[in-house]
């Protein structure tokens with residue numbers, strides 16, 4: 001075998017060994033091969049487990065992976081055998097072949113019933129000090145292909161949108177089957193470089209439109225929407241309150257701004273801070289914030305408990321946080337949304353929407369439908385499972 005052929009074989013073997021990936025306009029970080037696992041556990045013991053891990057592997061180590069939605073459930077984080085920051089492969093024009101079957105869980109009417117139930121609770125509690133102010137309710141869509149889903153291809157196709165971070169992380173096996181979580185998140189939970197931190201919460205959404213004038217009108221309506229502004233403000237205040245004790249300075253711009261992906265408009269606010277103690281690892285700050293009211297609700301524990309009762313399917317790692325953290329404490333953590341759990345021929349897509357008093361249940365069906373758009377487009381199918 002000549003040198004070039006050897007190099008090609010080595011590169012493709014490496015691709016198959018891809019353990020995690022985070023790819024965005026700001027940079028790429030990919031890990032290959034499982035080197036060492038962080039001892040699994042809940043959010044409460046994370047700081048201690050991370051501290052003992054890096055005291056063994058040293059400051060040059062790096063862990064990446066996922067924290068589940070439920071703070072009491074076990075996380076799943078790994079150190080890779082090799083980490084590269086070189087740009088990821090160029091997205092190919094290839095698409096998945098064959099037919100797809102789609103199955104919503106729950107059906108739209110079931111989701112509407114859950115939203116109505118949440119609104120009834122909000123109405124009944126109005127005026128109480130601990131009243132439910134916001135809850136994010138999600139639904140899922142199961143897409144079954146004729147052939148195993150090509151995760152590398154999916155990741156490459158998701159990366160086409162410059163406004164998102166495309167990610168892939170491994171998940172613990174379920175019923176003996178290997179799984180991965182793949183997505184295109186637009187939402188930065190927390191990044192840290194030295195003493196500087198940033199967060200870019202999103203809440204308040206509208207579907208992008210193909211006609212430029214209609215799209216601009218949708219954005220303008222979102223910027224004016226009282227309901228969406230209330231949803232957004234709850235998230236920003238929660239993040240500021242949570243980060244304040246860690247920070248010497250914490251700032252946010254006046255007002256919220258519009259931000260867009262290829263499929264959605266959102267209200268967003270960029271928060272910047274300077275840490276009092278810059279040795280606090282990014283993953284510990286992310287775990288303190290998680291889950292924010294962008295994916296859970298307010299009051300947090302109450303909303304999380306109701307989500308467990310109102311949603312028919314366990315969120316598992318959806319609406320958690322995915323990211324990486326190095327031995328110096330730097331890292332980037334994203335809200336685990338616009339994603340699908342992939343196992344063999346099956347993809348389970350998730351999408352949620354914030355519910356506040358005044359929300360219209362069928363409008364939330366439409367919003368969550370629009371949020372499936374990024375993943376469906378990357379799989380190469382429309383909402384009916386027809387190839388596009």
Ligand SMILES: C=C(O[C@@H]1C=C(C(=O)O)C=C[C@H]1O)C(=O)O
Pocket residue numbers: 136138187202203204205231266294295335337338350351352353354355371
């Ligand atoms: C929960 C999701 O998205 C979150 C909810 C939003 C909303 O309710 O407007 C907007 C952005 C995200 O913070 C999701 O995409 O699944």
